[in-house]
Amino acid sequence: MVCPATMLRQWRRELRAWAPRLNATILHESAVSSQALADANGNKKNARLRLLRDCIADAKGxxxxxYEHVRLMRDQLLSVRWGYAILDEGHKIRNPDADVTICAKQLQxxxxxxxxGAPIxxxxxxxxxxxxxxxxxxxxxxxxxxxxFAVPIQLGGYSNASQQQVMTAYRCATMLKDLIAPYLLRRMKADVDIxxxxxxxxxxxxxxxxxxxEAYRSYVHSRxxxxxxxxxxxALGGIDVLRKIVNHPDLLERTTQAHSEKYGEPERSGKLLVTEKVLGLWRTQGHRCLLFSQTQQMLDILEASVAKAGYTYRRMDGTTPVSHRMRLIDEFNGDDDVFVFLLTTKVGGLGVNLTGADRVLLYDPDWNPSTDAQARERAWRIGQTKEVTVYRLVTAGTI
Incomplete structure (x- = not known):
């Protein structure tokens, strides 16, 4: 079973709960014990190989x-004849030319x-x-x-498409749907909304x-x-500069101003001022929230703001050791005193269950709408007992 690193321990927990006869082994550095590392003379690769051999030798393993380890350990994994290969968050292999895609398709x-949740x-x-x-x-x-399929369907979707192109696109889409229908099970939230x-x-x-x-106008009129x-x-470089300005102007000067006392002041960012007011309101109303940002740099500023307000919080991003992530998730879900969970969308927005929150705040939208859609669903999962509200922050008058 292949999944994002954050979900390894969650899957092991679910397997132990629902299929206790199966012996789930995690193949990742975070799962290598100090004793196993010592037995392998400090060599992490040898320790991983030992985990792999133990799993293969177990008929119920x-x-x-x-996905990264599928690529890194391709020779060892491709030499095994597996009973089943399951890819969770399988859109990770959506690029046909990526190394991880090629490795996954070669599994025996x-x-x-x-x-x-996002096949396209x-x-x-x-x-x-x-x-x-x-x-x-x-x-x-x-x-x-x-x-x-792809080209005719794309051409038929353009606003200036001819009637012939529209009809061709419809026929191709219908044919494609019929081809994949027997092999595709689509489960909507509406199916389980009870x-x-x-x-x-x-x-x-x-x-x-x-x-x-002033900074926004200055850049728009720049060379x-x-x-x-x-x-x-x-264009993306320019768009990224504008995004930093509307998130917080200090992001443009992060390398030189990050240690300044005034770095990240809320009064200099409209979004941050709104965030502080919203969090304060949610706190008094007894809600708990997930606060997502796209970047660790913006999360640093948000963390400073949350800490200054005296809120109890947890944080998880790409720098958080994989072995600690499940513990942070459990602490947030299990401790009502933890008010806010700070997360980057790429790490906290995939697969994990964060039903301890009933409020979700997306500080800055992702380029890819499906990424935000995944993040919005973290709190609205089976097991949630409260009504969930999702807020997305958008700066008025900007792109």
């Missing part, structure tokens, strides 16, 4: 590992299963890649799939401070933006 087993994020070739793992050849080769309380989502438009407005508009500079 289940190996839990990450005919029994394959993918679980994902940007283009239809991602769906092809997932199906090529589960049922190689069912949708043809990638060039054939592109010519027969177990789930109500969820509402709102967008909070935040005004810019005077400093932000860098002129070069972007002329096609001589990448």
């Amino acid at each position: 289940v190996l839990l590992t990450t 087993t005919v029994h394959r299963l993918i679980m994902t 994020q940007n283009r239809l070739s991602e769906l092809w890649s997932l199906f090529d793992f589960c049922f190689p050849g069912k949708l043809g080769t990638l060039p054939v799939f592109q010519a027969q 177990d789930l309380p109500k969820k509402t989502e709102q967008v909070l438009f935040c005004p810019m401070t005077g400093e932000q407005r 860098d933006v002129e070069e972007i508009l002329e096609g001589r500079r990448e």
Whole structure:
């Protein structure tokens, strides 16, 4: 079973609860005990190999590992004939040319299963890649799939598409749906909503401070933006600068100002001012919340604000050791005194159950809407007993 690192221990816990006869082994550095490391003479690779051998020797063994380890230990994993291969958050192999995708498709087993909440994020070739793992050849080769399905469907979706292109796209989409239907089980939240309380989502438009407005206008009229508009500079770099300005202007000066006492002052960011007011209101009303940001740098500023307010909190991001992540999740879900959980969307937004919260705040939206969609669902899971409210912060008058 392959999954993101944050979910390794959660899967082991679920397997022990629902299938206690199976022996679940985690293949990851975080699962190597000090004794096992000593037995392997301090060599982590040898320790991992020993874990792998022990699992293979067990007729009821289940190996839990990450996508990165599928790539790193490809020779060892590809030499084993597995009974089943299960990919959780399987959209990780959506890029047909990625090393991890190629490794996963070479696993020796005919029994394959993918679980994902986002089978298509940007283009239809991602769906092809997932199906090529589960049922190689069912949708043809990638060039054939592109010519027969992806391109016609894409052309028919344009606003200036002809009637013929629209009809062709519809026929291709219908044919594709019929092809994949026998192998695709789609489970909507509506199918289990009898177990789930109500969820509402709102967008909070935040005004810019005077400093932000001045910095924003200055950059928009800068030479860098002129070069972007002329096609001589990448647009994403400019968009990232604007995102930093609206999140907090200090992010532009992080390398030189990070240790300044005034670094991250709330008065200089409209979003941060709104965040402080919202958290204060939720605290008095007895709610508990998840606070997501895209970057660790912005999370640093949010953490300083939360700590200054005296709130009890936990934090989990890419720097958090994998072995500590499940403990942090358990502490938040089990301790009502922990008011806020600070998370980066990429680490805390995939798969984990955070039903201890009934409020979710997305500080800054991701480029990929499906990433935000995953994060919004962390609290609205089976086991949640309270109504859930999700707020997304958007700075008014900006892109």
